[in-house]
Amino acid sequence: MTSVSSPPRTIRIGSRKSQLALVQTYWVQEQLQKSFPDITFEVHTMSTQGDKILDVALAKIGDKGLFTKELELGMINQEIDFAVHSLKDLPTKLPEGLTLAAITERENPADALVLHEKYKGQTIDTLPEGAVIGTSSLRRLAQLRNKFPHFTFKDVRGNLITRMEKLDKGDYDALILAVAGLERLGMSDRIHQVLPPEISLHAVGQGALGIECRADDSEVISILKAIEDPQTRDRCLAERAFLRSLEGGCQVPIGVNTEIVDGNLTLTGIVASVDGQKLVQDTVTGLANDAEKLGTELANILRKQGATEILETIFTEIQRGS
C-alpha cells in the first residue's frame, strides 16, 4: 500500500550524559515510542557546563542554566528538537524561542537521608553530634542547620554515583539526596529515611521531568503533550511561579511542598537564610487551575514576612565569594 502523506519525521532528543540524565531520557523516548510507533526518536547527548565544572561549589558559580544551556543552544540551532531535563535544574525563565512543552509524572519529590553503613538503622534524629552531612544545596543546608545545628555540613559535588562513592569511603557520615534520583538509578535500597516536609521542603520541580522544545514547533509540542501528567504539571507550575516571583534559582534556600486534593492545590513554601537562623514559611490553597496565580500569591505573602531581605543577603554573600 502506498501512502500520499509525507514520510514520518525523525525527532532528535537532547540529553546530558550523566547516568541519571540518560535513564530519564531513555524513559521519555520509550513512552513516546509507545504512543507514536511510526516516528523515530533518536537520542543525542551533550556535555553541559555543570558536568564539566566539578571542583567549585555550585552556590559560588551560580546555576542559571548550568545544566541546560548547551541543550538549549542545540534546540535553537536545530541540532536537536527537544531536551529532557530534571525539572529542578531548568531555570524558571526560558530563553526566547523555547518553551516548557510538557511535565511528566513526578516521582516522590522528597529529599532522602543516605547513611554510611556504620549508622545502619539510625535516622536523622539519632545521628551523633558533629556527624558530617554532605550536601551541595543551600536549601537543604539552611533547613537542616536550623533543625540540627549540632551537625557539621560539608559540600559534595559530582554525579550521584561519585557522591555515593565518597560516602562509602568515609568522607561523610551521611548525604542528603533526592529520592527521585536514587530511585531512577535503582538505588532505593540506599535510602535510610525519606525526609518529611517538617524537616525538609523539597526543591521546586524536584522529582519531575521537564521537556523543553522550540516554541514554534507545534508538531513536537503536540507529541510531547501525550506524556504530560496534568497533576504534576499544575503542582510544578505553582512551584515555578513561586520561585520565579522570588527571582531565585535552584541554588537559593527556597523549598516547597504541594498537594492536589479534589482539584484544590495546596502550596507550602519556605525561604531560609544560609545559616538557618531566619526562616519564613507559609501555605496557600486554591484551584489547581490557578496554579501560577497561587505561586505568585505565596511569594507575595513571604515577601511581606521578610523573604526579600533574606534573599538579598544571600546574593551579596555569594557575590563577595564568602
Ligand SMILES: NCc1[nH]cc(CCC(=O)O)c1CC(=O)O
Ligand atoms: N541538582 C542535581 C540533581 N538534579 C536532579 C536530581 C535528582 C532528580 C530530581 O530531583 O528530579 C539531582 C540530584 C539530587 O538533588 O540529589
